[in-house]
Amino acid sequence: MTSNLQDYSHKRFNILTGEWVLVSPHRAKRPWQGQNEAVNNEVRPSYDENCYLCPGNTRINGEVNPEYTDVYIFTNDFAALQKDSPDFSVNDGLLIAESEKGICKVICFSPDHSKSLADMSAKEIQKVVFAWQKEYKELGDNELINYVQIFENKGAVMGCSNPHPHGQIWSQSTLPNEVDKKNTQQLNYFTKNKSSLLGDYLAQELEKNERIIYQNDAFVVLTPFWAVWPFEVMIAPKKHQTNILEMTENEALLYADAIAVLTKAYDKIFNTSFPYSSGIHQAPTNGADNSHWHWHMSFYPPLLRSATVKKFMVGYEMFGTPQRDITAEKAAQMIRGLV
Numbered sequence: 001m002t003s004n005l006q007d008y009s010h011k012r013f014n015i016l017t018g019e020w021v022l023v024s025p026h027r028a029k030r031p032w033q034g035q036n037e038a039v040n041n042e043v044r045p046s047y048d049e050n051c052y053l054c055p056g057n058t059r060i061n062g063e064v065n066p067e068y069t070d071v072y073i074f075t076n077d078f079a080a081l082q083k084d085s086p087d088f089s090v091n092d093g094l095l096i097a098e099s100e101k102g103i104c105k106v107i108c109f110s111p112d113h114s115k116s117l118a119d120m121s122a123k124e125i126q127k128v129v130f131a132w133q134k135e136y137k138e139l140g141d142n143e144l145i146n147y148v149q150i151f152e153n154k155g156a157v158m159g160c161s162n163p164h165p166h167g168q169i170w171s172q173s174t175l176p177n178e179v180d181k182k183n184t185q186q187l188n189y190f191t192k193n194k195s196s197l198l199g200d201y202l203a204q205e206l207e208k209n210e211r212i213i214y215q216n217d218a219f220v221v222l223t224p225f226w227a228v229w230p231f232e233v234m235i236a237p238k239k240h241q242t243n244i245l246e247m248t249e250n251e252a253l254l255y256a257d258a259i260a261v262l263t264k265a266y267d268k269i270f271n272t273s274f275p276y277s278s279g280i281h282q283a284p285t286n287g288a289d290n291s292h293w294h295w296h297m298s299f300y301p302p303l304l305r306s307a308t309v310k311k312f313m314v315g316y317e318m319f320g321t322p323q324r325d326i327t328a329e330k331a332a333q334m335i336r337g338l339v
Contacts, residue, residue, distance in 0.1 A: 006327055014226035015197060017181040021228050022323040044114040044163060053164035055111045071131045072108040079104035081172050083144060101144055102172035107131055109165040116165050116273060118263035125256035133244050139171040140285030147175050147284045155275025157302055157310060175284055182281055190292030196240040198294035211332040214261050214339050218254040221262050223332035228322040229300045230311050231331050233262055236296040242283040243295050265338040270307035276300055
């Protein structure tokens with residue numbers, strides 16, 4: 001089976017979304033004459049007077065950032081969701097719409113403009129984890145909010161408009177599409193098997209040890225069997241935990257350790273500050289019994305063959321099914337060798 005998966009076209013099933021990805025390992029050798037991205041390895045200063053996220057600087061709305069020394073959070077000046085949006089709906093034949101309310105925040109990981117998570121220690125990242133926990137709890141306790149999405153876009157190629165180390169937290173009144181799919185898949189499995197879907201999957205992965213990149217006492221870092229992006233990685237707790245609030249203080253440090261190890265390895269792949277979008281999927285805050293959830297963090301990097309060649313989701317991916325060339329096993333092996 002392993003040989004066939006490395007040599008022949010096939011599709012793999014994503015147990016968390018119920019969708020398939022086409023894998024074409026034989027295409028990894030095809031020549032590339034397409035677009036090459038510009039590599040930006042400039043050394044940034046620790047403080048940039050023109051950066052609206054640096055301590056003490058004035059943001060576009062006129063508010064002044066405090067002289068923060070570790071993690072700083074504020075309400076997004078250009079929020080995609082509005083908490084004061086009126087309740088309304090449109091049901092005009094096949095024209096259907098509903099109002100959506102929410103609260104969006106920005107979280108600065110560090111006051112140092114020159115850093116990314118890859119440049120921060122596990123202890124420094126633990127402070128970010130504590131901030132994520134605080135926001136998940138406070139936003140989730142708001143009766144308006146039923147889901148809290150924590151994420152980061154790193155790098156200009158991922159649409160990041162500011163290089164200062166930061167992420168975002170969007171919270172809203174309904175479940176986003178990807179979360180809704182994972183909620184359904186996990187609930188169906190839990191109802192049938194009385195166990196965590198992701199927990200049972202991790203046990204199988206740990207036994208096979210083909211896609212494991214790194215692990216510590218509490219967390220597993222691996223390339224999922226169904227990975228879509230070339231160097232896609234998941235971090236998940238070994239214990240069945242529904243959300244990040246269930247971590248102990250020591251587990252939060254071990255989680256930060258896993259993030260630090262992965263992001264440092266990413267930067268070594270093509271000797272560049274590795275771009276990605278990352279996000280945490282965890283239990284909704286809707287007050288329901290969400291015992292079926294097993295929280296996890298996913299990293300979706302776009303780079304494919306070098307620091308200048310990215311993966312494009314176009315053509316067949318847009319009209320058919322996501323597709324990848326390099327197999328999950330080979331990607332895991334490459335990253336593991338850099339840990």
